[in-house]
Amino acid sequence: MARYELTQFASVRAILRNRWPQLVLQLVAVAGLLLVLLAALVGTPVGSRNFGVVAVWIGWWAVLMILAVPAAGRGWCAICPLPLPGEWLQRRSLLGPQGPAFGLGLRWPRRLRNLWPQNVIFAAVAVVSAVVLTQPRLTGLVLAGLILAAIAVSLVFERRSFCRYLCPVGGFIGLYAQAAPIGIRVKDTTVCASHREKTCYTGSDQGYGCPWQVYPGALARNSACGLCLECLRTCPHDNVAVVLRTPGSDLSGSSRRGLDEAFKGFLMLGSAAVYAAVMLGPWGALKSAAAAIGAWSWAGYAAGLLLFAFSVLPGTFLGAVLLGRRVSPSAASLRHVFSSLSAALVPLGLSAWVAFSLAFALVNLSYLWPALSDPMGWGWDLLGTAGVAWTPYLSSAVPGVQAMLLLGGLGWSAWVAVRMGRALNGDERIAWPVVGWCVLMTVGLLWLLVG
């Protein structure tokens, strides 16, 4: 795969190694989070007038899903304010290493070193999201809960265990970061092999050992790399690089995928489809059910979402995989073929989320201007934009762009499936039914989002 080292330039390397630019961005993000929390918890209860709701679910979400994840993968994780209080407490420092870590420093339990906890937490948030997205207090409570959980985990477990194994946002950013054109990789693995101290993992006076508990010398995929740049600082041989590479390079490699990652793909694709139906569809009963938390109708909605994401999608996908194995018998186990071919879910899922977010964000973006001028909804007009009326942006163009995104994502998924099929079996025919499955899924998404 083609790759281009951004850190070959001394100036880029110097900026990325310097802790101050990253800290400034982190402090800006923390200040933004504090304002969001304040507005969400004590501001107006009207969601479309509350800075907390508008900034998080329209501003931040749009930037994250439409720009940050597709372009920079886990770049957001490098400045995300949610784990920072816990991390600063654990490190006893805002900048470089200051001695031993504070807290118990336990290793994350072996049984939980996978994506299942993140899948469960994301699913738990997903079934109440119609309410969380619109109710400022709930938005504030969810964010405060995540911050407190991150602090607690930082004091008990080592490094960024919360981000790596629990954060529901980090889980799907990691999945889609595999499609991103940017990543961290070592230049020469033999240098890593001969480096006995492995300071990229253990840390040195120049920086921390990988907070994401990844050994950069063996880093082959973006999923778990938080782009925190510590390995760039701790490598004494200047053997770590930030690279531009062919987007989606991680998706057709031979590295093993687990069922947890496959189900992360189903959960994300399934929730994108359900959100499109609930938030952009014409079915009032579905919206009411999604918002009636605790009622039987909500229980039916939640069960439907979970069944669709964890049973219908994987079940039909399994059918496609079985058909592929019939067309082209493979010596690889069914589990391995299933997990490997699930890489095809990543481009389609990412394009579905971008298409969904585009419609949601552009229609509601104009709520941001009054919310910026009157963050609490208390009648202020700090920027003179408090009276700006709601105006949907580019509503004529959005459906066409959504269709192009979904069709592009499908083409990319077919590309990934065929390459993965060849890597598995030396024969692309094993992937053909999965390509057909992606076609059907895309037609469904087009119907929900554009039709």
Added chain:
Amino acid sequence: MSRSTWSRIRRGLRREAPAVALGLAGALVAFLPGLGTSAAPVERSLRVEASRYAYAPGVITVNAGDHVTLELVATDVVHGIYLDGYDLQVTADPGQTARLSFVADRPGTFRFRCSVTCGPLHPFMIGKLRVGGGPFLWRWAGMAIVAALAGVWGARRWRATS
């Protein structure tokens, strides 16, 4: 031009033939006029009831060219309609009827959405206007198949060149 140049061009065309064919197929599926019956335009008056957080009916279908009047009736609080694609809007007070008239001269599917904050789920209060009964689903299916074939061809091509 020499014989070898012609030969190179022929080889190139042969190599790119699938891409050209896929491009043509995609354009054909995307821009081919609808196969549905094109009914003569009529005057059409439709009553749309708005209550939190849905319109009834939620999906409205008209023929291309129809002169449409939407009679919006808000049954609980103030609601509005903003029609995507046509950039038209109207607001109705509770119990009142507001009218929105337009010529449905743009075929396709358009969302209409509440334009007045009416409660927590207000951003999700959406309906659909279908203009023309064209075979949209078949068109998407056709375009999806073309996109998938393009991906398969791309993977084969990638292998051949790398």
